[in-house]
Amino acid sequence: MSKVVQIKENGNLAVLLAHRSPTSANSQLVRELNGLASVDVSGVRCEVTKLESALAAVANIEAYMTPHRPEKVGELFRRWKFLFQRPYETSMEECSARVDMMIESMLDLPADCIMHIYNQSIKTFRILPPYSDVYGLIKTPYEMRKLYLDFFQNKVDELRK
Numbered sequence: 024m025s026k027v028v029q030i031k032e033n034g035n036l037a038v039l040l041a042h043r044s045p046t047s048a049n050s051q052l053v054r055e056l057n058g059l060a061s062v063d064v065s066g067v068r069c070e071v072t073k074l075e076s077a078l079a080a081v082a083n084i085e086a087y088m089t090p091h092r093p094e095k096v097g098e099l100f101r102r103w104k105f106l107f108q109r110p111y112e113t114s115m116e117e118c119s120a121r122v123d124m125m126i127e128s129m130l131d132l133p134a135d136c137i138m139h140i141y142n143q144s145i146k147t148f149r150i151l152p153p154y155s156d157v158y159g160l161i162k163t164p165y166e167m168r169k170l171y172l173d174f175f176q177n178k179v180d181e182l183r184k
Contacts, residue, residue, distance in 0.1 A: 035089040039135040045164035048135045069174045074182040080175040091134040099141045100126045107151040136161040
């Protein structure tokens, strides 16, 4: 019997969702970036000398930034209204509004980060959490991807001159 979980998604989404966590996805991203010619990524330090490699790196990072389908994000997080206790002295309407605002804020996050937030929040929080606590679950890996993307996009612009 295989331990491989089949994911019913296409392309980048299926690749992202195959990772256990955003941290493991970032580790794979760094391995893929280092596999490109003239690219060296180590922690926050990045180097690239050729335009083709910088373009390939941008495309690779953008694949790791693929967001989840909006309807899936809504489906997952609308459950929060019922899974978590309401904060003291809040109505169900206030909780619903907070959840809807959080969903709106998460639509652009990568798919693996969304699933990590959902899975970890169920295990971590008892009361409906504030967005800062939710974002804190993926802050470091997500911001590393943004840092890599910004670096390589700037390098593409620089190398085109």
